[in-house]
Amino acid sequence: MDISHRTVLIVGGTSGIGRELARRFAAAGSTVAVAGRDPRSLADLAAEGFGAFTLDVTDGPSVTAARDAVLARHPDLDTVVTMAGVMLLEDLRDPAHFDTARTTIDTNLLGTIRVIDAFTPHLVGRGAGTFVTVTSGIAFLPFPPMPSYAASKAAVHAYSEALRAQLDGTGVGVVELVPPAVATAGQEKVNPHALPLDDFATEAMDLLSADPTPREILVKGVLMHRWAERDGTYDELVAQRSQALTMLPGRRS
Template sequence: MDLTSRTALIVGGTSGIGLGLARRLAAAGSTVVIGGRDTDRPGLDTFPTVTVDVTDPASVARARDEVLAQHAELDLVVTMSGVMMMEDLRDPAHFAQTEAAIAVNLLGTIRVIDAFTPHLVARGSGDIVTVSSGIGFLPFPPMPGYGASKAGVHAYTEALRAQLDGTGVHVTELIPPAVATAGQEKVNPAALPLDGFLDEVMGLLGETPTPAEIVVAAARRLRWAERDGSYAELLAQRSRALTLLPGRAS
């Protein structure tokens, strides 16, 4: 994938991995528009921004119209919006958190894709990058809604790629491991430093042809656990983190 002269929209790019990727793409020579609910955050002043709530269809439609009116050459859409919450499945009140994870991570991804696919198909070229997670392939039991939503993003991405085959629009799935942003380093001391993660991601995205899946080295054991026969052992290890839930400490 050419990363030097793109016009990109990163929805969910106001912080963390999304903002890091925006900075890398801009440094490579691309024009990057950042979309999110809070576009007044520090560090965004060098980017054009658009306010968008991916849980609101009208907000997504307004954002699409605004972006395309100002950047008709848009040729790269990255769906980065996501929320990650712990849930205790013994408590029925967890459903609100599950619902939020599905609404943002899965339905929000689909809304953004649906909004911009006609534009990209009409161009006859372009790229869509979805963001799932290693947790979508090997669950982290304290975060069941997050894992389910990201598994859904993976399945949807596979279908999207098949349906857009031949249109000139390419679909790539980014599968991060735990990355040291938004407090992840507190939950998981082994979380990958953001700069190291982005170094690998940019290298893989820049390959020709672009891989269908961007899997950095630290994410491979999660992505391929079932194939490699390590799934049950790793899941048992990750289940120990259930002690992080209130009242569940051993």
């Protein structure tokens, strides 16, 4: 993928990985717009020169309105990155977790689908473009304290595979970005092994700019997650990660 002359929309790009990718695309020479819910962050990004659009992926009319506003300003849009998401703890012994599960699925999975549905006619109509979906190493190696997060990201992986097959021949590609734990929003405090954001972004952009671009963007730090079943380490690693269940209230002993 030539990252130097694209027109890119990053949905969920107001902080963390998304914001850094926006800056990297812009530094490479692309025109970049960012969409999200936080008005203060959007104002900051607008001050940096990015297009900034209000969009709530859990609200269909909000997605449609943002789509129309983006295309009015950027009719040459050719790349849509869908990365809005939430990571929430759940104790499956407590039925009250269902609200958390519903929020997670609505944001991470259905939010991704809403964004893709909104922009598919435009990209297919152009006869060229790219969707970049964002999953997680946790899609392939579950983190037990966040079961619905793992399930939602595994679902986005499967959806991405099916989307790629259905769009074959249209000129629209589908690339799946698979981050490991990255040191954003306090992740470095929860996980001291989290990959520094700058290192992740550098490696991810190098992979995105490869020709041909891989179907899955797998930085070195996520390979142990992606290939755990193939490598025979899955059960051992899930058992190790299950020790983190002490993060849940009432399970600290």
